[in-house]
Amino acid sequence: MPLFAHGRWVEDPWRHLADDEPLGDVASVTVSLNRLLGPEGPAVLAHPGRLGVRLATEDRVESLEPFLCRLGLIVVVFANFADGRGFSTARILRRRLAWRGELRAAGRIFVDQYSFLRRCGFDSFEVPDERVASWHPDNVAIPLAYRTDSEGGVASIWRLRHNRCREPRP
Amino acid sequence: MYRYDSYDEAFVRARVAQFRDQVRRRLAGELTEEEFRPHRLMNGLYLQLHAYMLRVAIPYGTLSSRQLRRLAEVADRWDRGYGHFTTRQNIQFNWPRLEDVPDILEALAEVGLHGIQTSGNCIRNITTDAYAGVAADEVADPRPFCELLRQWSSLHPEFSFLPRKFKIAVSASPHDRAAIRAHDIGLRLYRDDAGELAFEVLAGGGLGRTPMIAKTVREHLPARQLLPYVEAILRVYNRFGRRDHKFKSRIKILVHEIGLDAFRAAVEEEYARSLDPEDVELAALELERIEELFAPPPYEELPARDPLHERRLAEEPAFARFARTNLRPHRVPGYAIVDVSLKPVGGIPGDVTSDQMRRLADLADRFSFGELRTTHTQNLALPHVRLRDVHSLWELLEEAGLGTPNIGLVTDIVCCPGLDYCALATARSIPIARALARRFAELDAQERIGPLSIRMSGCINACGQHHIGHIGILGLEKRGEESYQITLGGRPDERTAIGRILGPGFSASEVVDAVEAVLRFYLEGRNGPQETFADFVERVGVETFREVVYAPVRAR
Numbered sequence: 001m002p003l004f005a006h007g008r009w010v011e012d013p014w015r016h017l018a019d020d021e022p023l024g025d026v027a028s029v030t031v032s033l034n035r036l037l038g039p040e041g042p043a044v045l046a047h048p049g050r051l052g053v054r055l056a057t058e059d060r061v062e063s064l065e066p067f068l069c070r071l072g073l074i075v076v077v078f079a080n081f082a083d084g085r086g087f088s089t090a091r092i093l094r095r096r097l098a099w100r101g102e103l104r105a106a107g108r109i110f111v112d113q114y115s116f117l118r119r120c121g122f123d124s125f126e127v128p129d130e131r132v133a134s135w136h137p138d139n140v141a142i143p144l145a146y147r148t149d150s151e152g153g154v155a156s157i158w159r160l161r162h163n164r165c166r167e168p169r170p
Numbered sequence: 171m172y173r174y175d176s177y178d179e180a181f182v183r184a185r186v187a188q189f190r191d192q193v194r195r196r197l198a199g200e201l202t203e204e205e206f207r208p209h210r211l212m213n214g215l216y217l218q219l220h221a222y223m224l225r226v227a228i229p230y231g232t233l234s235s236r237q238l239r240r241l242a243e244v245a246d247r248w249d250r251g252y253g254h255f256t257t258r259q260n261i262q263f264n265w266p267r268l269e270d271v272p273d274i275l276e277a278l279a280e281v282g283l284h285g286i287q288t289s290g291n292c293i294r295n296i297t298t299d300a301y302a303g304v305a306a307d308e309v310a311d312p313r314p315f316c317e318l319l320r321q322w323s324s325l326h327p328e329f330s331f332l333p334r335k336f337k338i339a340v341s342a343s344p345h346d347r348a349a350i351r352a353h354d355i356g357l358r359l360y361r362d363d364a365g366e367l368a369f370e371v372l373a374g375g376g377l378g379r380t381p382m383i384a385k386t387v388r389e390h391l392p393a394r395q396l397l398p399y400v401e402a403i404l405r406v407y408n409r410f411g412r413r414d415h416k417f418k419s420r421i422k423i424l425v426h427e428i429g430l431d432a433f434r435a436a437v438e439e440e441y442a443r444s445l446d447p448e449d450v451e452l453a454a455l456e457l458e459r460i461e462e463l464f465a466p467p468p469y470e471e472l473p474a475r476d477p478l479h480e481r482r483l484a485e486e487p488a489f490a491r492f493a494r495t496n497l498r499p500h501r502v503p504g505y506a507i508v509d510v511s512l513k514p515v516g517g518i519p520g521d522v523t524s525d526q527m528r529r530l531a532d533l534a535d536r537f538s539f540g541e542l543r544t545t546h547t548q549n550l551a552l553p554h555v556r557l558r559d560v561h562s563l564w565e566l567l568e569e570a571g572l573g574t575p576n577i578g579l580v581t582d583i584v585c586c587p588g589l590d591y592c593a594l595a596t597a598r599s600i601p602i603a604r605a606l607a608r609r610f611a612e613l614d615a616q617e618r619i620g621p622l623s624i625r626m627s628g629c630i631n632a633c634g635q636h637h638i639g640h641i642g643i644l645g646l647e648k649r650g651e652e653s654y655q656i657t658l659g660g661r662p663d664e665r666t667a668i669g670r671i672l673g674p675g676f677s678a679s680e681v682v683d684a685v686e687a688v689l690r691f692y693l694e695g696r697n698g699p700q701e702t703f704a705d706f707v708e709r710v711g712v713e714t715f716r717e718v719v720y721a722p723v724r725a726r
Contacts, residue, residue, distance in 0.1 A: 082208065082291065084331025088408045091328050096444050112192065112209060119327035134200065139191060142184040144177065146321040148452050157177040157321075162455045 001106070002132050005124035012126075014052055014073055023047050030075060033059045036067065045070055057107070061089045061097075068099050075126070078107035087120045091149075094121035111135050115142055119149050171232050171541055172317050172463050174282040182279040185286060185325070189213045190272035197269060212292060212330065214285025215271055219593050224263045224271060225288040226278060227295040230302065230316035230340075231259035231544040235531035238542060240281040242527035248274050253527070255512060255520040257584060257635055258337070259297050259544040260288055264591055286324055291332045293323035293404070298340045299347040300545035301507055303464065304553045306499040309361050312342035314460040315396060318453060322397055329404050333411035334419035336404070337376075344664065349546060351375045351384045351666035352638055354421045355403060359393070367393035373403055373433070374425030377632035381668045382422040385430050387437055395445075397453045402441035406433070467539035467554055472504025476557040491613060492564050492575040498551075506557055508538075510550040510567060511574040511582065515611045518600050519585040520548035529570040537563050547584050547623070549577065579616040580624060580689070581607040584635060588628025588645060589652075595628035597645025597652040598678070602626060605682045610689075619689055622703050623662055638662040640704050641685060642669045654681040658688065658715060659707045670712045673720060680723050687719045 003012040014028045019035050023044065030052035036044055044051065045067065052073030053064060064071070074093065076086040086105065093099045105117050106126035114137040117125070127135050146157045159165045174182075189209065196206040210216075214225040226241070241261060245253050248270045249263040256262055266274060278284060288295055296316045303311040319338060323329070329336070339350045342359040350356030356372035369391045375384025391399050407421045410428075425433045483490045498507035510530065513519050522530075530550065534542045537559050538552035545551060555563055567573035576582050583606060586592065588599030603626060610616055625639030629646070636642030642657035653675035660669030676684045689703075691714075696706050707715075 082331055083413060084291075084329070085409055085413075087328040087331065088405050091405070092444075095446065110205070112188075113331075116325075116327040116330055134195075140188055142181070142188055142325065144181045144184060145327070146181070146324060147326070148449055149327060157181065158452050158456050160177060161175075161459065162452060164452060 001126040002129065003104075003124060004127055004135060004137075007137075010124075014050075016054060016075070025049070028052070028072070030054050030073060032056070033063065037063060052102075054106075055086075055089060057083055057085050059089075061092050064093075065097060068097060068101075071099075071101055073102045073104060074099070075104045075106050076122070078105060078109050080108045081110050081113070083108075087116060090117075090120040090122055111137055112140050114140060115145075115154060119145060119154050171234060172229075172282075172313070172460065178282065179279070181324070182282070182284050182286075183276075185213075185284065186272060186275045186279050189275060193268060193272050208290060210271075211290035212287055213271075213275065214288035215266075215268075216289060217593065218264070218591050219589075219595075220591070221265045222268055222271070223591070224266045224274060224285060225256070226261050226263070226283055226285050227288045228259050228261060228283070228544050229320050230296055230298045230313050231300050231546075232302075232313060233542045233544060234281075235534040235540040235542065237281045237283055238527050238531040238534070240277060240283070242524040242531070244274055244277060245524040245527070252521055252523045254518070254587065255522065255544050255548045255550070257546050257548060257586075257633060258295055259300070259546055260295055261544070262587075264587075289335075290330075291334050291336075292330045293326060293332075293336045293338065296320050296323070296338050296340065297348055297353075297546060299343060300543045300549075300551055301347065301498060301553065302342065302543075303466070304500050304502070304505075304507055305343055305347075306501045307345055308343040308501070310342055310359060310367055311461075311464055312340045312357075312359050314457055314464050315357070315359065315393070316340055317460045317464075318397065318457050319400070321456070322400075322453075329408060332404075332408055333413045334416070334421075336407070336421070338400070341664075346664035346666070347546075349635070349638060349662050349666065351664075352377055352381075352635065352662070353384060355400060356384045357396070362390060369393060369396060369399075371399060371403075373437075374422040374430075375666075376420050376422040377635055377637045378420065379417055379630045379632075380420075380422065381632070381637040382426065383666050383668065384422075385425065387430070387434050394450060394454050394457070398445050398450060399437075399441055402437050402444060405440050405444070406436045410436070466502075467541070469502050469505065469554070470556070472502075472556065474503040476504060479557045479560060482561050486561075488575075489561060489564055491617070492573060493560065494617070495575040495579060496577045497560065500554070502554075504557055506555050506560055508552045508555045508560060508563060509545070509577040510552065510572050511576050512549050512572075513576060513582050513607065514571060514574045515581065515607045516604060517607075519583050519603050522550075526570055526572060529566075530572065533563060533566055547582060549582070575613065576616060578621050578623070580610045580619050580622045581616060582623070583607065584623065584625040584639065586627050586629075586633035588626075592628060592633075594631055595645070596630070596647040597628050597654065599626045599628040599634060599643075599645055602643065602645070602654065602678065602681060606685060609682050609686060618699070619693065620699060620702055622689075624685070625660075625662075635662070636660075637668045638666060639669065640707070641688060643681065643685075646675060648675060652678050654678065656681070656684060656688070656719075658712045659704075661704055672712060673716055676723065683723045684719050687722055688715055691715060691718045 028050040057079040339353040358370040372384035585603040589595040626643040627634035657669030
């Protein structure tokens with residue numbers, strides 16, 4: 001799947017394992033939440049490489065809390081473009097759980113959601129093949145937002161108005 | 171009233187530019203209608219029966235004369251010379267062309283108006299008491315909170331793809347004129363025992379096919395904690411609201427299915443865990459800034475009573491009637507709120523021509539510090555009129571066909587566009603509203619009947635809010651015929667109640683007779699004129715109406 005991160009197309013260094021695929025000795029792997037929470041969990045956590053998790057749309061992000069310090073990547077899969085649960089997942093990870101690793105959006109995302117995704121804290125995007133040609137986030141981005149979620153290069157009007165403008169988080 | 175600063179302007183213009191690009195991509199075939207749909211909806215653009223419809227937000231129903239003039243220009247230049255005010259204090263244009271919409275939005279942006287989130291599964295326009303800031307009985311002006319909510323919810327990154335639409339209403343008076351209990355979130359502003367502003371937070375109200383009254387989630391929320399608490403409610407809803415079925419996706423279903431206690435526990439936990447003091451502090455600073463912009467206009471110091479006004483009331487019965495029905499008490503002595511009825515006999519409820527808009531803008535400049543209000547009953551109001559000016563204003567309103575003295579009476583009918591415009595409608599509603607208005611046109615009879623809200627919807631989605639009308643009328647389709655179901659016992663006020671179905675539906679030709687029979691029974695049976703229709707129905711029960719309505723109507 002083509003991967004877009006920090007304004008450009010990049011190679012995906014992660015290998016995304018299906019539930020029946022062995023862990024092997026790959027350096028960077030992601031597993032499903034079920035696999036992490038299941039009987040194989042301890043083995044997954046003890047895997048020598050970098051570890052990431054793929055969350056399905058309905059997965060509860062809170063169940064990741066005990067493992068957050070072990071995770072380098074969390075992929076949030078959007079079941080369809082109208083299903084906005086993944087935005088809340090991201091917000092909880094970034095704000096409430098203060099997780100700072102790579103947060104990736106995948107599934108049925110479209111370019112016009114880019115600002116929303118970035119503002120919720122996503123920093124990389126698995127873009128569906130058929131949407132790669134039209135993936136020009138700069139054309140659809142709105143550079144301002146009222147709220148204080150100064151993530152994603154979007155300036156907060158409230159911060160600007162009240163002299164609380166900090167450098168937006170990368 | 172609120173004025174855009176350069177940031178508000180830049181924000182709205184960026185949104186217009188974004189939508190212009192989306193329309194271009196749609197017209198060039200780069201976006202399918204399915205892909206384009208969420209974009210156009212979130213900019214207020216619907217596809218109706220005959221054409222696109224553009225819904226423009228009028229935040230919390232406050233409108234300047236300048237904005238109203240611009241709406242008139244839009245009606246003339248890009249539509250058919252009129253607009254339609256809705257039950258959520260917005261205005262709709264029924265005939266724009268898709269390729270013109272970006273230009274329309276740009277013209278609106280110049281005067282601080284937009285169509286952002288007037289449709290789609292997101293947080294919709296925030297509504298409030300049409301008399302906010304001037305009502306004699308309110309504890310504080312709720313509009314600064316509404317504006318804070320408007321900014322907070324505009325292009326909200328987390329809540330733009332909710333399970334369903336989400337409506338918030340705010341009231342700051344003991345008498346609820348915003349129907350907050352019929353909203354996804356209802357907020358009641360009050361002063362607590364310590365004299366501080368606080369909110370009662372209600373959730374889970376809504377009409378549609380499963381009408382429900384909102385329940386109290388939090389009795390006492392310090393006003394400055396408003397945003398984090400509302401955010402917690404939205405987050406719980408966004409995560410756990412049903413998405414499997416369109417008709418079960420509103421927050422009312424979630425509250426109903428998991429129960430109020432479980433819902434409250436989830437919200438309180440979310441609120442406690444996500445509270446960020448910096449967010450609260452920044453919102454408080456922003457609220458202060460907004461409050462300054464809502465400073466009252468430069469009122470004159472006047473005596474509470476005006477002798478000239480009172481002499482005219484005594485001498486001119488037609489003026490006295492207008493004053494009885496269309497004037498509301500103002501919190502400032504010597505001033506009144508003047509309601510402008512958009513329900514003339516024979517008209518379409520809520521419709522205004524561009525000429526009337528311009529006249530109203532002029533009248534607002536001359537008599538009301540350039541300010542107007544839209545009401546959730548599809549009327550307008552001039553909020554700051556000196557008592558001594560009411561007579562001149564009344565004469566000019568009469569001249570413009572806007573002086574109908576029927577506010578809160580039987581012909582002040584709330585009505586959705588119905589099958590004449592709407593793709594969802596199952597029956598016409600406008601012709602029924604007109605027929606009702608003609609039947610009860612006689613002004614003395616209207617006053618004799620007293621306070622009465624008839625509300626009509628042309629389909630189960632209930633845009634006409636028929637459930638909370640004292641008399642509700644729901645237009646359905648039965649075997650290829652329009653059928654009108656009557657409900658009684660609904661209330662739109664602080665004692666919000668859902669009406670109960672009287673019985674089998676009536677045909678289009680019967681329904682006006684049926685309403686007349688209902689009202690005749692009330693007039694004959696009431697304990698004097700002080701017993702309103704709503705109180706009468708509560709006392710005698712809906713069942714007692716059945717016999718008196720069906721036998722004579724069906725016998726004809």
